[in-house]
Amino acid sequence: MPKLLIRRLGRGALASAVAVAALSAATGPAYAGRTIHPKPPQSSTTVLNKDGEIASRVETTTSPEETGSKPITSSDATWTPPPCWYEPFTPEEFDALLLAKYYKAGADHSGTVYDYYYQIRSKMEAIHYHKGDKGSWLVLVRNENLPPGSAAPCSSTTSWQWTGPGTPPPPGPVITAKMLSDVAYGATKLSSRQVTLSPAAGNQKVNLATYVKFDHPINPVWATAQLKALNLAATVVAVPSALHIDAGTSNADPQSCNYSFTPSGATYQVDSSSAACNITYRKATTGGAPYTFKAQITWNVTWTPTATPQPGVGERMNDGYSTSEQAVAVQEIEAVVKPTS
Structure with a gap:
C-alpha cells in the first residue's frame, strides 16, 4: 500500500483494508458471483488422474518384462482395447469425485467449468448424492x-x-470380468527371439535351402487387471506355440514357412533341417540392400476371471505375435573350375 495512503488512513480503516486485501488474496478470483477456491481442503480425496480426468480404479500387474518386450500384436488386426467403460461408485465416492473436479476447475481458473460443477454439486447435495439408497x-x-x-x-x-x-x-x-480380460490383453508385453540360420545370415547362398534353428527358454507371460472394490479380476496368460518365418522378399521360394515348437522343459525348439518347408533365396543381394528376415513367435492366449495366472487354462483369446528381424545377405554360389591336363 502506498505510504501516502497509509498516512491518510486511520488505524481502524487501515486494519479493514489489510483484512480485505488478505481475504481477496486467499480466496482468489470470482466467477458468476462465486469465489473460486484454487486449493482443495486437506481432507478432500483425490480421484483424478494426472490429466485431471476421472481416474479408473482398475489396476494392472504383469509378469517381469524381458529386455526388448513390446505390446502384444493381436492375430485379429481389427482388435482394439476398450477405450472406456462405466465403473460403479458409492454415493460417498461420487461426492468426493465431483468435489475434486470442482476444485480442479478452480485451480485452473476455468470459470465456465467451475460454474458447471458448482451447479451439479448443488443439485446433488439437494438429493444427498443418494446416500443411504440402494444402488450406485x-x-x-x-x-x-x-x-x-x-x-x-x-x-x-x-x-x-x-x-x-x-x-x-x-x-x-x-465393467465386467470379460472387459477386464481385454484390458489385461492390451497390457500384455511379449518378448521375441532371433533364430539361427544355416548358412549364416551374412553368408546366404542363391538356390541353397536355408535351415532354421530355434532353441530358447521362454517363460509364460501374464497380465492381470482387477477392480478390487468389486472383487472383479481377469488374468491373461500367453504361452509360445509356433514359429513363423518370412524371407523378407518375393525373391524366395517359398517366401515363408511355419513350424510348431517342440517344448523341452522351459525351452522351445525348432530344427528345420528335416522339415518339408525351408526358404530358398533365388536372387542375390550383391550391390543392393540386404533382405529383412523375420521370425515371428505365435503365442496361445487364455484368460480366467481370477487374479492368479493359470497357463493353458481358461477361455481362448486371439493369438498374440512377437517378431524379431535380422538382415540377410545372399550371394551367388561361385563355381570352381579345375583346369584339365
Whole structure:
C-alpha cells in the first residue's frame, strides 16, 4: 500500500483494508458471483488422474518384462482395447469425485467449468448424492492402460448416472470380468527371439535351402487387471506355440514357412533341417540392400476371471505375435573350375 495512503488512513480503516486485501488474496478470483477456491481442503480425496480426468480404479500387474518386450500384436488386426467403460461408485465416492473436479476447475481458473460443477454439486447435495439408497453411481472412466498411439475413441456420452434397483444402466459398456480380460490383453508385453540360420545370415547362398534353428527358454507371460472394490479380476496368460518365418522378399521360394515348437522343459525348439518347408533365396543381394528376415513367435492366449495366472487354462483369446528381424545377405554360389591336363 502506498505510504501516502497509509498516512491518510486511520488505524481502524487501515486494519479493514489489510483484512480485505488478505481475504481477496486467499480466496482468489470470482466467477458468476462465486469465489473460486484454487486449493482443495486437506481432507478432500483425490480421484483424478494426472490429466485431471476421472481416474479408473482398475489396476494392472504383469509378469517381469524381458529386455526388448513390446505390446502384444493381436492375430485379429481389427482388435482394439476398450477405450472406456462405466465403473460403479458409492454415493460417498461420487461426492468426493465431483468435489475434486470442482476444485480442479478452480485451480485452473476455468470459470465456465467451475460454474458447471458448482451447479451439479448443488443439485446433488439437494438429493444427498443418494446416500443411504440402494444402488450406485455408474461413472464413465477412461482406460488408463491404452498402448501408445492407440486411437480408440470413446463413443459413450453420458458422464454418470444413478442406477438403483430396476434402473437400466446408461448405454455403453459397464465393467465386467470379460472387459477386464481385454484390458489385461492390451497390457500384455511379449518378448521375441532371433533364430539361427544355416548358412549364416551374412553368408546366404542363391538356390541353397536355408535351415532354421530355434532353441530358447521362454517363460509364460501374464497380465492381470482387477477392480478390487468389486472383487472383479481377469488374468491373461500367453504361452509360445509356433514359429513363423518370412524371407523378407518375393525373391524366395517359398517366401515363408511355419513350424510348431517342440517344448523341452522351459525351452522351445525348432530344427528345420528335416522339415518339408525351408526358404530358398533365388536372387542375390550383391550391390543392393540386404533382405529383412523375420521370425515371428505365435503365442496361445487364455484368460480366467481370477487374479492368479493359470497357463493353458481358461477361455481362448486371439493369438498374440512377437517378431524379431535380422538382415540377410545372399550371394551367388561361385563355381570352381579345375583346369584339365
